[in-house]
Amino acid sequence: MSASFASALDAARDAAAAQHYPQGALYVVATPIGNLADITLRALHVLQMADTVACEDTRHTQSLLRAYGIDKNTSQLLAVHQHNEAEAAQNVVQRLQQGQRVAYVSDAGTPGVSDPGARLVAAVQAAGLRALPLPGASSITTALSVAGAVAHSAEHGGFVFVGFLPVKNAERASTIAQLAGEPRCVVLLEAPHRIGELAQALAVLGERQVTLARELTKQFEEVVTQPAQALSAWLEGAPQRSRGEFVVLLHPVPVAADDGESLRVLRLLLAELPLKTAVRLAAEITGASRNVLYNTALTWKKGEEG
Secondary structure (H helix, E strand, O other), rough: HHHHHHHHHHHHHHHHHOOOOOOOOOEEEEEEEHHHHOOOOOHHHHHHHHHEEEEHHHHHHHHHHOOOOOOHHHHHHEOOOOOHHOOOOOOOHHHHOOOOOEEOOOOOOOOOOOOOHHHHHHHHHHHOOOEEEEEOOOOHHHHHHOOOOOOOOOOOOOOEEEEEEEOOHHHHHHHHHOOOOOOOOOEEEEEEHHHHHHHHHHHHOOOOEEEEEEEEOOOOOEEEEHHHHHHHHHHHHOHHHHHOOEEEEEOOOOOOOOOOHHHHHHHHHHHHHHHHHHHHHHHHHOOHHHHHHHHHHHHHHHHHHH
């Protein structure tokens, strides 16, 4: 048993053992996104108890379990990843029907959001079996909690989770153009080898604030907020800034305050002219921010289409 987590395992048994953990159920377990100490006591208890641990990468999960002093043999580990999730889910269902407790973990964080797990849970529920959540670490909520990027207005509050954008340049640019009109905070994910390309593509958003969060919970964690058009320069400022997995938050779109004149002019021009032309002229006539007027016009257009 790992000396550093021996007391945690004892605490897990003391704190979590009183709860009922039914047999024949799938336990969806969140695991740390970097810092091993972010595991929950209930997760440790269930991972010890589980007859089978389904996981993205059996070698990675075996190492994780051993770090906590939990020993599972190879027959107790089952690979369930994005390439075999539909087929492997049936194996899990069979084990559950035999009365096993099956814990599912992704390589890091909460399964079924960006990582595999959604198909597995759907298959379990379709078979009339239970799926029980064990909440814990998530890169999405971790980044949101320190970015100050979620508005609290009734109209534009909350956030939109998008995840990874398309890899091809044209498809990515098209998606960003659609997101430009989204007034709420937008959550993206990106890998280190593509973060530079994403930053270049986001430059079209101009002054819109973007938070980059990388290496979350790890030793070299970094969270920075920059205008979209400045992201590339920031990344190029130091080699380490492009390392690690990224959560990218597009801050809420600033919408023009109803000062009467600028919005009146904008509405009149939009009735006769293309959007970009109307925005440019409204900004020149009233002195209001072109970016804010543009975002306001997109919000109006989206509301009309809705």
